[in-house]
Amino acid sequence: MSKPNEYNLTDQDLVAAVLRGDRQAFGLIIKRTEGLVAQMTFKMISSPGDRKDIAQDVYLKVFKNLSGFKFKAKLSTWVGQVAYNTCLHYLEKKKLVLLEDLGQEENMPEYQIIEDSKHGTEEILIGKELTAILQKEINQLKPLYKTLVSLYHQEELSYAEIAEITSLPEGTVKNYIFRARKILKDNILSKYERNEL
Structure with missing residues (x-):
C-alpha cells in the first residue's frame, strides 16, 4: 500500500501523526505554516537576530501544546x-510600542492605495518601483499595523482569520488595516512627488 500524499493529509491526520511520534508529520506542519510564521516574526520583530529564535520558540510551543489543539480553527490559524502571541510577548518584554494610540473610529471605508497595472513593460516597471516604495513604507509602520497589512495583503487571510489569530475584534482588525493604509498613503504622498508615482 502506498504512502498517503502529504498534500491530502488533513489537520487531524497531521496532529494525530505527530502525537504518535511521527517527526515527518511535524515537519509538514512547519512546511505548511512557515510562511505565515516568517511573515509575522519579520513584520513584528525588528531585530534580525531575534527573529530566528522567536520562530524556533513558536514551533517549540506548537509542539509542546499540540495535544491541546481542539480543532476549533484551522491548524495554520492556531x-x-x-x-502572534510569542511576538507580542517579546515586544511587551522589550517595552516596544505596537502602535500609536489613535481614537476609536470603527467601520471606516476601505480604499486601495495603488491600482493594479495590466499592460505594457513601462507600466510593469513602474509597478515594480511602486511596489518597492510601498514595501519600504510598510516596513516603517508600527509592528501591529505592519503585521495586519502583511497578513491581509500578502498572506491573503480574511479579516475573520486575522481576528482569530490576533484575538482582536474583526471590526478592530478592519479599522487598524484602514488606518495603516491611510498612514501609508499619507507617508507616500508626503515623501514622493505625484509625478514620481
Whole structure:
C-alpha cells in the first residue's frame, strides 16, 4: 500500500501523526505554516537576530501544546495565534510600542492605495518601483499595523482569520488595516512627488 500524499493529509491526520511520534508529520506542519510564521516574526520583530529564535520558540510551543489543539480553527490559524502571541510577548518584554494610540473610529471605508497595472513593460516597471516604495513604507509602520497589512495583503487571510489569530475584534482588525493604509498613503504622498508615482 502506498504512502498517503502529504498534500491530502488533513489537520487531524497531521496532529494525530505527530502525537504518535511521527517527526515527518511535524515537519509538514512547519512546511505548511512557515510562511505565515516568517511573515509575522519579520513584520513584528525588528531585530534580525531575534527573529530566528522567536520562530524556533513558536514551533517549540506548537509542539509542546499540540495535544491541546481542539480543532476549533484551522491548524495554520492556531499556529498563527501562537506566533502572534510569542511576538507580542517579546515586544511587551522589550517595552516596544505596537502602535500609536489613535481614537476609536470603527467601520471606516476601505480604499486601495495603488491600482493594479495590466499592460505594457513601462507600466510593469513602474509597478515594480511602486511596489518597492510601498514595501519600504510598510516596513516603517508600527509592528501591529505592519503585521495586519502583511497578513491581509500578502498572506491573503480574511479579516475573520486575522481576528482569530490576533484575538482582536474583526471590526478592530478592519479599522487598524484602514488606518495603516491611510498612514501609508499619507507617508507616500508626503515623501514622493505625484509625478514620481
